[in-house]
Amino acid sequence: MERKYTGIILNKKDSNEASRIYTIYTLEEGKIQAIAQGARKARSKLAGNLENFILADIFVAKSKGRGRITGAVAEKVFLNMRNDFESLNCVFRAARLLDKLTGIGEKDEKIFNLFHEFLSAVDKLAGEKTGTGELLLRGFILKLLDCLGYKIEANFCVSCSKKLLEKGNFFSAEKGGFICGACAGKEERKLSVTANVIKIMRIALNSKIASLEKLKVSEKDMENMKKITEEFVVWVSN
Numbered sequence: 118m119e120r121k122y123t124g125i126i127l128n129k130k131d132s133n134e135a136s137r138i139y140t141i142y143t144l145e146e147g148k149i150q151a152i153a154q155g156a157r158k159a160r161s162k163l164a165g166n167l168e169n170f171i172l173a174d175i176f177v178a179k180s181k182g183r184g185r186i187t188g189a190v191a192e193k194v195f196l197n198m199r200n201d202f203e204s205l206n207c208v209f210r211a212a213r214l215l216d217k218l219t220g221i222g223e224k225d226e227k228i229f230n231l232f233h234e235f236l237s238a239v240d241k242l243a244g245e246k247t248g249t250g251e252l253l254l255r256g257f258i259l260k261l262l263d264c265l266g267y268k269i270e271a272n273f274c275v276s277c278s279k280k281l282l283e284k285g286n287f288f289s290a291e292k293g294g295f296i297c298g299a300c301a302g303k304e305e306r307k308l309s310v311t312a313n314v315i316k317i318m319r320i321a322l323n324s325k326i327a328s329l330e331k332l333k334v335s336e337k338d339m340e341n342m343k344k345i346t347e348e349f350v351v352w353v354s355n
Contacts, residue, residue: 119187122146122175125232126167127212131157139167139186140216141175142232147224148216151177153186166191170198170208170236195236201243207250208239211257217354218265227264231257231326238327249330251339256321256329258346263322267353270294271319276303283312288345290352308348314341
């Protein structure tokens with residue numbers, strides 16, 4: 118039985134002297150894995166349409182176990198980001214995280230559309246401004262965690278439910294959001310957070326990823342945001 122998928126290539130690994138195993142996030146079935154026989158051969162036409170982060174129509178013949186890729190037609194290649202190291206690095210990190218946090222066959226159209234939106238935004242802005250790719254990546258991570266059921270509470274203290282004040286707040290990965298200064302003493306593991314980072318994260322959670330490029334973010338705030346999102350990813354992954 119052959120099935121057509123609309124998918125984005127997350128990664129690939131060599132299987133034997135001639136074949137590769139591809140991990141693909143699809144619109145129809147979430148993450149799948151399939152083997153492409155002969156993809157490592159120099160003259161393989163199939164391999165060119167199965168490079169990392171290509172959006173493609175992929176045809177898979179499947180009975181038991183991994184399917185076999187019988188054909189692929191590239192729809193979007195995202196050429197701009199492939200010529201920009203910062204952008205490509207951010208996309209690799211996003212793909213690794215998506216692969217890590219999702220299971221095989223867990224269909225989620227929101228996640229597919231989110232990753233497609235992220236790739237499109239990074240590709241459009243590639244090479245324009247240093248740091249933009251990192252900001253888009255942080256927005257993607259926040260939205261991905263939200264799709265997976267781990268939305269950060271960014272408006273109220275997760276301990277006392279009071280509205281956050283302008284300053285003196287902290288982040289708790291275990292509590293899933295920010296805590297006010299009055300409640301912070303009760304938490305052993307917490308990260309201080311700037312007022313600007315809270316604002317940026319609110320915008321990221323409620324806006325399109327591409328809109329983040331309009332924000333001006335200092336190096337200090339970017340580092341703060343990176344620490345918070347990475348801390349939360351570690352907690353979610355454990």
